[in-house]
């Protein structure tokens with residue numbers, strides 16, 4: 180499903196100095212698998228997620244990324260989305276003046292168009308979205324607000340999951356969707372994610388907490404430090420990290 | 436030699452033409468005075484503070500003529516306002532066959548100006564001949580000299596005109612002409628009316644519209660004035676709009692400007708009596724290199740307890756330029772004035788340029804005035820967010836552009852007019 184080979188990426192800071200963030204990422208996620216990526220703050224997890232989604236501000240200096248046999252490098256962000264990639268953002272953007280329902284409908288219909296499906300009419304769309312909102316425990320009044328504007332942290336995260344359920348991606352990347360959620364919200368988000376699990380879909384969850392992983396049980400857990408995946412293992416690895424932190428892994432980090 | 440003098444030969448010959456019109460002798464005298472005035476003042480120059488950013492000197496290079504009558508028998512636009520009273524002017528001249536006025540309440544006078552000058556001479560005369568201070572825009576004098584047609588509207592006391600009056604100035608099938616329509620609107624005590632003045636083009640290029648609209652709003656009356664400037668992309672559009680408000684009157688204006696190579700809107704609002712309110716809103720969308728759209732507003736607060744507000748929003752692409760100059764003047768007697776000005780701009784290109792200058796000049800106590808202006812770029816994070824959900828870049832840009840103008844679109848009270856303007860905005864926000 181997702182294949183990343185030796186990916187290196189950097190960014191130019193304000194002083195035009197190049198800062199390397201990803202330093203040789205290899206990742207292979209097979210259809211039906213759930214992978215978790217953990218790692219300290221600033222290690223590059225969100226950067227990886229954003230690069231996969233097509234963020235243009237990063238420079239990719241080396242490597243490859245493939246989704247289902249398609250070279251992601253060739254595709255603009257919208258084409259990656261319609262090809263089935265979905266990123267639930269760590270910090271969803273507020274867009275004043277754009278109605279949430281209008282936005283969701285535009286998104287769903289562009290993806291449908293790409294999949295050669297007719298656009299949903301207003302009625303069908305409303306029925307569908309209302310049922311999905313129920314699933315993630317969102318009040319219908321959020322449809323008439325501007326996209327994420329004034330939403331609480333948890334409400335923004337639920338809105339991300341709602342979008343994911345509406346778009347039915349092949350590969351969903353959840354970047355700290357669990358942070359800032361209360362216990363009920365965590366459960367409904369996990370329920371939403373699990374409802375998507377299927378042998379032809381893959382999920383990558385970026386998280387700091389074992390807690391989410393007891394609801395969304397991963398097949399593989401990776402540890403990312405300073406732009407490299409320094410260790411991968413089964414779901415027990417997450418428990419071990421929770422107990423011991425990241426310090427004991429330091430010998431695995433290649434020096435810059 | 437001044438610009439006006441250089442233009443004077445062909446201007447004189449146009450004026451000879453106008454003088455030959457069938458008209459009352461006072462009008463002939465008035466026109467001659469106004470023409471002299473223009474020749475004396477000349478074209479506005481950038482040395483004048485109020486014209487610092489607007490260069491109209493190029494106008495003297497074209498030898499404009501008056502348009503010949505247009506032959507078109509259908510309105511070549513996609514849409515006109517449904518259920519409206521429609522007055523169509525082809526190249527500045529009233530067209531009976533394209534107009535539609537059956538919805539008009541019988542007590543209202545709605546007539547092309549060149550007829551009204553004969554049929555309602557005594558009604559119009561005092562308005563045209565009224566004493567007025569020196570105008571900031573010298574081209575308004577040229578309008579007075581050359582105006583041969585336009586709309587005359589008289590809404591008597593207590594009359595409510597139930598449908599908007601759509602005034603359509605269609606410039607068509609000719610080049611290098613000058614059109615000087617003059618509109619006079621009189622709204623008597625406690626009456627209500629909505630006017631939508633639209634300037635549009637069809638197969639016309641380098642022409643010059645120099646329009647003047649006078650709006651006289653009596654006590655307790657209510658006027659909504661919508662101005663849509665959708666001229667051809669090589670045209671010049673200069674407009675002078677003068678609003679006179681009596682006590683307890685209420686005026687809403689909305690300017691939607693997208694057309695022309697150079698467009699200039701001069702809006703002057705005189706609040707000389709107490710408790711008047713005027714809310715001025717507008718948007719401008721520039722999508723061509725070398726395009727310029729200027730909005731200049733002057734609000735004269737003379738009496739107590741008057742209220743004025745401005746909200747203008749603009750989106751600029753390519754190497755275009757916009758000017759917003761809003762001035763609120765509160766005289767010593769204008770106690771309890773409330774005035775608010777804001778102007779926000781979105782630049783889609785590093786070459787686009789905005790000069791924005793909200794100004795307050797206050798000599799009264801107990802006034803509440805605020806002003807603010809912003810010039811910003813598109814939110815890249817928002818653009819990426821939309822694209823990451825599968826929305827194509829072009830559509831995402833459109834969504835964000837529309838979101839930007841949404842705040843000001845909300846100010847359009849009439850739902851039909853709003854829909855009509857929205858549809859035009861969608862065409863032009865196709866950035």
Ligand SMILES: Nc1ncnc2c1ncn2[C@@H]1O[C@H](COP(=O)(O)OP(=O)(O)OP(=O)(O)O)[C@@H](O)[C@H]1O
Pocket residue numbers: 190192200218219220221222223224225226227236269
């Ligand atoms: N647009 C950017 N401009 C400058 N620096 C950036 C940018 N994006 C990422 N970085 C830097 O790259 C590093 C990795 O950031 P990233 O957000 O990917 O970390 P993370 O692993 O997601 O951290 P966290 O767990 O705190 O979310 C950080 O040092 C960050 O400051």
Ligand SMILES: [Mg+2]
Pocket residue numbers: 224225226269354355
């Ligand atoms: Mg992160």
